[in-house]
Amino acid sequence: MRIVHYRSTNSCNLHHRSSVEIKQLEAFLAVMSAGSITGASRLLDRSQSQVTRLIQELEASLAFSLFDRNGPRITPTPKAIAFHSEAERFLTGIGQLKERAKRILAEDPAPIEIAAIPAFASGLVPLALSVLQEDRLPRDIHLRSISAEAAVQSVLGRTADFCIASLPVEHPGLEVHGLFQSPCVAAVAANDPLAANEVISMGDLAGRCLITMANPFRLRRRVNQALEAANVRPLRITDTNVALTALQLASTGFGIAIVEPATAHGTQVKNVEIRPLDMDIPFLWGIFSAASKPLSETARELIQLIIRVSATRIPRIVAHDPRHIDRVADATFGADPHRQDV
Template identity: 70%
Template sequence: MIVMEIRELEAFLAVMSTGSITAAARLLDRSQSQVTRLIQDLEISVGFALLDRNGPKIAPSEKGIAFHAEAERFLSGIGHLRERARTIAEKEPQPIEIVAIPAFASGIIPLALAALPEKLLPRKIHLRSLPAEAAVQSVLARTADFCVTSLPADQPGLEVHGVFQGPCVAAVAEDDPLAACEVISIADLAGRNIITMANPFRLRRRVDIALEAANIRPARIIATSVSVNAVQIASTGLGVAIVEPATAYGLKLANVAVRALDVDIPFPWAIFSAAARPLSDSSRELIQEIIQIASACIPGFTAHDPRSANRAAEMTLGGDQADAR
């Protein structure tokens, strides 16, 4: 039976964050020997080394890196529980814990938070930006009240608050000749640098299918993990970014022109919470604000039947391609 103390996990996370026992001890206001002992006790509990030691130097072990994400999620949940208990005792609006893919965390959700009535704003709001798979897992682990994520998300235990879709767009530097076009033809991307997402199982797959269908061979592909990076690269004139509409229309960046494409590259997304877990009034109102702002910001915004979250994702690829994601 594995028995771990919260202070041991806190010591481990402090070491991972600061990179040394000495810095972690200062952060936690403990002695170096106390932090060292806490880490050693945690290693005994879990049954493997969390840190590789080479004299005074330490580095996280491979297993330590994998364990770090779980420890961070667990302590986040404990902090969430403590904060909920305090607000219940003091009859305050409950904190809001939001997890979203970067496309929404950087643009649409901040706008929705700003639109939330003052009386519904709790003293603590936590917005985390995570990949789609991790966002869904945070909801299932109940370390987040709800998540805004791209599809697919085929997981039991989720309550669907909305399934939506919008067409991807092109982002180019303002002085790029394509910026003069109201609609950019995908044929105009031949021989250009194309900036898009790295994950081959979500938006990137739809982009690749569209390029292949149009027989477009770019000069090079520049792949990144978040759309805002792609748009920022496009602003330098290095290439044309093909990105989802939440970033393109929700986040205003200088020196960038956002244009529609003459091909439909759909971006399906949804809002989920844990099934059978009641949401606060603040969370429910925030979800409605997110939907309203997205519908106002994104041209071609479409709402699907919430009961068909993954069917909406499958329709964007069709047939065998959907099964191959």
């Protein structure tokens, strides 16, 4: 199969007159995954010379080098790293397109495509899927664990039916199926003296290692504000992009984790205790779909199950009226000093 005039949405655009073949992209992704031409040839069941030739043809089409070669060792160039996600997303889309064509031919129900932040993809969404009646499930379900930003873009790009994302999320092309808020919690090792406390105070973090999230524009921002308000200085701060990793670090006794409640109450990690904090650090999230793309009845039923499971598992959860988005914005960003209430 040949793709003519394929254009990337990133800065690594293909030249207007270039053409790229699927097998060239497959060879590139295989080399990136295996780390070598030899490994890629085994993954693709092709000879090393064939894989090398496909990579060279792709480089010629792209007009930039993908790998730096030092004898038998190869290292991806910065442009290859930037191009990788584009190629991976494109080939994944081609695979799903072929899959859908087969389903249309067989008149099977369409698959459900879900994009969710790790907090929900690792626990609450699987729990909701397990509740959905077997005869209501399509043959194929795709659940992707990705960042909030990527989840929203998946919905807008029509590669996901709906997404679950932490706030802020503001886009006129989205239909809001629910906006929710609940307080973050602390996680400590079971043998930590603080595990005996019913509530962990912000002051308990003084002189201890704090484990929390990395994204400065989402939960981390509110954690920093809480530390500043309590005038608390941890010994050190270790951050990660996945709350489950923070829980696992806390279970070893490495430190105290402040995480969102979806992961804390939706997954099970051994040797860790979850405790409320004495300060409300809000975690805000929502469920969204594309406003111009009607959802199947099964997808809407699954959304309601996710909401129901979340309400059962997450303590002190509050549902916000999407029509009062200003209240959600205040909880997300802090009150707007420039807004004049009427």
